[in-house]
Amino acid sequence: MADFDFAAQPGVDEKLIRDLATLRFLDDASNVLFVGPPGVGKTMLSVALGRAAVDAGHRVYFTTAAELAAKCHKAALEGRWKTCMRLFAGPKLLIIDELGYLPLPEDGASALFQVINQRYLKSSTILTTNVGIADWAGAFGDATVAATMLDRLLHRAAVAGIDGPSYRLRGHQNQADAMRKGVNARVS
Secondary structure, eight states, rough: TOOOOOOTTTTHHHHHHHTTTHHHHHTOOOOOEEEEEETSSHHHHHHHHHHHHTTTTOEEEEEEHHHHHHHHHHHHHHHHHHHHHHHHHSSEEEEEETTTTHHHHHHHHHHHHHHHHHTTSEEEEEESSSSGGGGHHHTOOOOHHHHHHOOOOOOHHEEEESSSSOOOTHHHHHHHHHHHHHHHHOOO
Protein backbone atom coordinates (compact mmCIF):
# COMPACT_ATOMS: atom_id res chain seq x y z
CA MET A 1 0.00 0.00 0.00
CA ALA A 2 2.91 2.33 0.71
CA ASP A 3 3.94 2.10 -2.96
CA PHE A 4 0.63 3.37 -4.31
CA ASP A 5 0.98 6.91 -5.63
CA PHE A 6 -2.28 8.61 -4.67
CA ALA A 7 -1.03 11.90 -6.16
CA ALA A 8 -0.59 10.26 -9.57
CA GLN A 9 -4.09 8.80 -9.43
CA PRO A 10 -6.49 11.48 -8.21
CA GLY A 11 -9.46 9.26 -9.08
CA VAL A 12 -8.82 7.07 -6.03
CA ASP A 13 -10.65 7.75 -2.77
CA GLU A 14 -7.59 7.70 -0.50
CA LYS A 15 -9.67 7.77 2.68
CA LEU A 16 -11.62 4.67 1.57
CA ILE A 17 -8.42 2.83 0.60
CA ARG A 18 -6.77 3.64 3.93
CA ASP A 19 -9.88 2.37 5.73
CA LEU A 20 -9.80 -0.85 3.69
CA ALA A 21 -6.12 -1.25 4.62
CA THR A 22 -7.21 -1.68 8.26
CA LEU A 23 -8.77 -4.98 7.05
CA ARG A 24 -11.94 -4.38 9.07
CA PHE A 25 -13.91 -5.44 5.99
CA LEU A 26 -12.66 -9.00 6.60
CA ASP A 27 -14.26 -9.09 10.06
CA ASP A 28 -17.80 -8.83 8.70
CA ALA A 29 -17.20 -10.66 5.40
CA SER A 30 -17.66 -7.51 3.34
CA ASN A 31 -16.58 -7.30 -0.27
CA VAL A 32 -14.59 -4.74 -2.24
CA LEU A 33 -15.18 -3.88 -5.87
CA PHE A 34 -12.61 -1.86 -7.77
CA VAL A 35 -14.20 -0.52 -10.96
CA GLY A 36 -12.36 1.46 -13.61
CA PRO A 37 -10.47 1.45 -16.88
CA PRO A 38 -7.17 -0.38 -17.38
CA GLY A 39 -4.08 0.98 -15.70
CA VAL A 40 -5.66 2.95 -12.85
CA GLY A 41 -4.39 0.74 -10.00
CA LYS A 42 -7.20 -1.75 -9.35
CA THR A 43 -4.94 -4.80 -9.33
CA MET A 44 -2.18 -3.05 -7.38
CA LEU A 45 -4.61 -2.04 -4.64
CA SER A 46 -6.13 -5.53 -4.56
CA VAL A 47 -2.72 -7.16 -4.23
CA ALA A 48 -1.72 -4.67 -1.53
CA LEU A 49 -4.84 -5.52 0.48
CA GLY A 50 -4.19 -9.22 -0.11
CA ARG A 51 -0.61 -8.92 1.14
CA ALA A 52 -1.80 -7.03 4.21
CA ALA A 53 -4.30 -9.82 4.89
CA VAL A 54 -1.57 -12.47 4.53
CA ASP A 55 0.69 -10.47 6.87
CA ALA A 56 -2.20 -10.40 9.37
CA GLY A 57 -2.37 -14.22 9.22
CA HIS A 58 -5.34 -14.70 6.88
CA ARG A 59 -5.57 -17.16 3.99
CA VAL A 60 -5.78 -15.36 0.66
CA TYR A 61 -6.22 -16.68 -2.88
CA PHE A 62 -5.64 -14.58 -6.01
CA THR A 63 -7.02 -15.52 -9.43
CA THR A 64 -8.28 -13.90 -12.58
CA ALA A 65 -11.92 -14.29 -13.57
CA ALA A 66 -10.89 -16.22 -16.69
CA GLU A 67 -8.67 -18.56 -14.64
CA LEU A 68 -11.45 -19.15 -12.11
CA ALA A 69 -13.89 -20.01 -14.91
CA ALA A 70 -11.37 -22.37 -16.55
CA LYS A 71 -10.59 -24.16 -13.27
CA CYS A 72 -14.30 -24.58 -12.51
CA HIS A 73 -15.01 -25.86 -16.03
CA LYS A 74 -12.18 -28.39 -15.84
CA ALA A 75 -13.27 -29.50 -12.35
CA ALA A 76 -16.84 -30.03 -13.58
CA LEU A 77 -15.63 -32.16 -16.48
CA GLU A 78 -13.43 -34.23 -14.16
CA GLY A 79 -16.09 -34.69 -11.47
CA ARG A 80 -14.27 -32.48 -8.95
CA TRP A 81 -16.84 -29.68 -8.68
CA LYS A 82 -17.21 -29.83 -4.89
CA THR A 83 -13.45 -29.81 -4.41
CA CYS A 84 -13.15 -26.78 -6.67
CA MET A 85 -15.89 -24.93 -4.78
CA ARG A 86 -14.10 -25.67 -1.48
CA LEU A 87 -10.88 -24.24 -2.96
CA PHE A 88 -12.56 -20.93 -3.76
CA ALA A 89 -14.82 -20.84 -0.69
CA GLY A 90 -12.03 -21.55 1.81
CA PRO A 91 -9.82 -18.45 2.00
CA LYS A 92 -10.73 -15.54 4.24
CA LEU A 93 -10.11 -13.32 1.19
CA LEU A 94 -10.56 -14.25 -2.46
CA ILE A 95 -9.27 -11.76 -5.03
CA ILE A 96 -10.80 -12.09 -8.50
CA ASP A 97 -8.95 -9.88 -10.96
CA GLU A 98 -9.85 -8.71 -14.46
CA LEU A 99 -13.57 -9.45 -14.58
CA GLY A 100 -14.79 -8.26 -17.97
CA TYR A 101 -11.43 -8.12 -19.73
CA LEU A 102 -12.09 -11.43 -21.45
CA PRO A 103 -15.53 -12.78 -22.26
CA LEU A 104 -16.65 -15.56 -19.93
CA PRO A 105 -18.29 -18.61 -21.44
CA GLU A 106 -21.83 -19.26 -20.19
CA ASP A 107 -20.66 -21.88 -17.72
CA GLY A 108 -17.93 -19.43 -16.59
CA ALA A 109 -20.50 -16.85 -15.50
CA SER A 110 -22.43 -19.60 -13.74
CA ALA A 111 -19.27 -20.83 -11.98
CA LEU A 112 -18.39 -17.29 -10.86
CA PHE A 113 -21.90 -16.87 -9.49
CA GLN A 114 -21.63 -20.14 -7.58
CA VAL A 115 -18.29 -19.11 -6.06
CA ILE A 116 -19.76 -15.75 -4.99
CA ASN A 117 -22.81 -17.53 -3.61
CA GLN A 118 -20.64 -19.99 -1.60
CA ARG A 119 -18.74 -17.08 -0.04
CA TYR A 120 -21.77 -14.87 0.62
CA LEU A 121 -21.83 -13.60 4.23
CA LYS A 122 -18.97 -15.99 5.13
CA SER A 123 -15.81 -14.56 3.57
CA SER A 124 -14.64 -11.45 1.75
CA THR A 125 -14.09 -11.10 -1.97
CA ILE A 126 -12.21 -8.37 -3.80
CA LEU A 127 -13.16 -8.06 -7.43
CA THR A 128 -11.54 -5.83 -10.05
CA THR A 129 -13.38 -4.98 -13.24
CA ASN A 130 -13.36 -2.58 -16.13
CA VAL A 131 -17.11 -3.13 -16.59
CA GLY A 132 -19.41 -0.65 -14.90
CA ILE A 133 -21.98 -2.24 -12.62
CA ALA A 134 -24.83 -1.16 -14.90
CA ASP A 135 -23.23 -3.14 -17.76
CA TRP A 136 -22.78 -6.48 -15.98
CA ALA A 137 -25.80 -8.07 -17.68
CA GLY A 138 -24.13 -7.59 -21.05
CA ALA A 139 -20.76 -8.82 -19.77
CA PHE A 140 -22.28 -12.04 -18.45
CA GLY A 141 -24.83 -12.53 -21.21
CA ASP A 142 -27.47 -13.24 -18.57
CA ALA A 143 -29.24 -10.43 -16.75
CA THR A 144 -30.55 -12.74 -14.02
CA VAL A 145 -27.13 -14.16 -13.14
CA ALA A 146 -25.61 -10.67 -13.20
CA ALA A 147 -28.34 -9.20 -10.98
CA THR A 148 -28.18 -12.06 -8.50
CA MET A 149 -24.39 -11.92 -8.30
CA LEU A 150 -24.43 -8.15 -7.83
CA ASP A 151 -27.09 -8.52 -5.13
CA ARG A 152 -24.75 -10.74 -3.10
CA LEU A 153 -21.58 -8.80 -3.84
CA LEU A 154 -23.01 -5.37 -3.10
CA HIS A 155 -25.04 -6.33 -0.02
CA ARG A 156 -21.99 -5.63 2.13
CA ALA A 157 -19.44 -3.94 -0.06
CA ALA A 158 -17.20 -0.98 -0.58
CA VAL A 159 -17.19 0.12 -4.20
CA ALA A 160 -14.16 2.09 -5.32
CA GLY A 161 -14.71 3.66 -8.70
CA ILE A 162 -11.38 4.77 -10.10
CA ASP A 163 -11.47 7.08 -13.08
CA GLY A 164 -8.16 8.53 -14.11
CA PRO A 165 -5.19 8.21 -16.39
CA SER A 166 -3.36 4.94 -16.87
CA TYR A 167 -0.45 4.71 -14.48
CA ARG A 168 1.43 2.45 -16.90
CA LEU A 169 1.11 4.93 -19.76
CA ARG A 170 2.10 7.92 -17.63
CA GLY A 171 5.73 7.79 -18.85
CA HIS A 172 4.60 7.64 -22.47
CA GLN A 173 2.28 10.59 -21.94
CA ASN A 174 5.12 12.60 -20.37
CA GLN A 175 7.35 11.76 -23.37
CA ALA A 176 4.62 12.76 -25.83
CA ASP A 177 4.07 16.05 -23.98
CA ALA A 178 7.81 16.78 -23.98
CA MET A 179 8.09 16.04 -27.70
CA ARG A 180 5.08 18.25 -28.42
CA LYS A 181 6.65 21.10 -26.46
CA GLY A 182 9.94 20.65 -28.33
CA VAL A 183 8.25 20.69 -31.71
CA ASN A 184 6.14 23.73 -30.77
CA ALA A 185 9.26 25.58 -29.55
CA ARG A 186 11.00 25.02 -32.90
CA VAL A 187 7.96 26.15 -34.86
CA SER A 188 7.61 29.40 -32.91
